[in-house]
Amino acid sequence: MKNIVLIILISVCAYSGDIPNYYEPWQPDYYQQFDDIRIQVAAHGLLAPNAHNTQPWIIKLIEPIEDSQPSTGLSFELYTDTERLLPETDPPARQITISQGTFLETANIAANHLGYTFAIELFPKGEYGSSDFKQKMQEKPVARIILTENFVSRFIGTNFREFDSMYKEIFDRVTNRTVYYGEPLNDEEMTGLQTLNDYPNLTFVFFNDNESLEKIRQLTIDAVELEATTESKIKETERLFRDSEKEKKEHRDGITMMSGGLNGFKLQMIQFFSNLFALNWEKFGQIWIKSETRNIQTAPTFAMIISNDNSRTTQVETGMLYARFQLKASTMGISMQPLSQSLQEFPEMSELYKQVHNEFAENGQTIQMLVRMGRADNVLHSPRRDVMDIIIQSEN
Template identity: 30%
Template sequence: MSVSRRKTLALLGGGLIVAATASAGTFLATRTPEKALKPWSNAGGYEDPRLFALSYALLAPNPHNRQPWLIELTDKNAFRLHRDPARDLPHTDPYHRQIFIGLGCFLEQMAIAARPKGFSAEISLFPEGADGPVADVVLVERADSDPLGAHMMSRRSCKEPFQDTPVTAAMTADLKTYGTVWTNPADVETIKDLTWQAWLTEMNTHRTLKESVDLMRFGKEEINANPDGIDLGGPFLESLMVAGLLTKDSQLDPESTGFQEGVKMYQAMLHATPAYISLTTPANTRPDQIEAGRRWLRLNLETTRLGLALHPVSQALQEFDEMAPHHAEAHRLLAKPGETVQMLGRLGFGPQTARTPRWPLETRMMNG
């Protein structure tokens, strides 16, 4: 998550703004973490069809940008996908449901990206059972393409306020393939309140807040060294870090001015939402979670095609104890009896946001 200048002004509550001198300005102008963003420009730069497809797959959305995938090359045009347990989120995702949704996003983007090379992906889930490898994948020759592939490089999760513009009926009809679209004003207001109360619960539960704060990467050097988690960078934010106004300690203290102003900022963002979309599955098995991730990835690409912004707000779906009342309410509102709500997202019209850092493909390979 990159934090914009507008957001940081909100965090400061109109307080001290750092004025850069000419020399400081030169320093700050070079603060883009180019190394951490290099996987975006490297995507598609491989002759091996597996590496070609995987170089796009690693750009897929995933929880807290943990990038929980590990790749083992096996036979020719084949590989095995593993979950990296070092990337788990034990407090906000104790049963790894969100992690497996992220792995589903990875698999779907890989399958889409293989098509321009003339291959389709045959995916066998959990070849050794639910506790083993996630999938075996074989690329087989097939001469066609997926039109959503054209939007992989433009896809973002937009964590900004949306315009006060309705999502059209035509767009809603297009999106019903992926989930239930909520545009009725009364429904929208009810879901807004749910997402706000759930966010407050996560932020006011120390261990879940700390899990996020521990994953914050402050400034260019930290982002380049660890291009995962929640990236806080750019010239303006780094000027605040240099001044000591933006620190991990302040983000962990609910009594601090920065924390309280951040709450106000997030509330404003959540309430600037004209519509939502929810994705459910019949049950909550590992294959259900993978399927939800594949569908969420395609929804991301479809909203990009339509010019819509999409932002996951799935805190109410988390399964730690303090979230239980919101989890139950989310299922009462958004699912039929027996179904599991796997994802909930804000829909609307928002600005194009920056690319998110990624680990290079080579660092996510177990061999080869």
């Protein structure tokens, strides 16, 4: 007993000390320690929402050609980190590819704020396919980016101001996994968000009416139950669940209890006891079902991003749009949480996948993102790695 009290005291003291390493990238001046603008913008991109918080990004810095003019800009390539895929719940790596887009858009907004244009060429060596892609992902960058100082930005004008107002939200935005309350989004809010979409291939749809809400709530709860009770699937999430300070400091990725509204002493206690009495996957799944069901029931609005095709380029663009969407919603005080289970492509989910598509999409369309939205109390951020962990230098 004495030992337990001692360990509790030590954990509480540890928590009340300096900022833990996994929160350093969330500090607004974190990027300033790097001289290279490419690393500075990557330090912002790292804060983007991403599937299971695996942070599946590799940035390859391209050496400038000798004697080149400064106006040719500094460039880098973004690759998918194949060590950080989710083969069980995201077999075609669709969500991982969307997460490349969230990174790009967040970095783009930061670059514009810092006075650089961020010219993106998607899949300069062609797309990786929808199967057998692991090797190709290592050979084919998702994007080549050129950063140029003092060049006429494509966001000058309304878009530029809009994007600049989103910059500070990069550090505040969070995926909120608590109960939501209040009224559904009003017309002005929905229109404000819809104007962000300038991708002809993508559509934003909001759902506020009782009939749709009931259907979506039921579908999403059924899908959570299915995933939570399918051993190989829930084990993938469990593997990325960081339930102790030690794990968070060591891995600096994954899902934590903090986004579910736990913080301070209560968080410390739960983390401490979950270390003592490790849960098996079935118990873990049951707890997840309970909290997700409660949260889904309270959401006053749902939204979907629906695409006309399902190419890799479209998936990246979905992520770019989603990053904008969440940053803008955050400026409006609106919280959100993606609920991806019914959109996942593993065989056990196929019935629910069909149902949600038959109900809410046209023939041939793909629902890329399904999110719940509303007002909520603040929650803490998820961990992030050091930006230098995702940076590599090109060989030539």
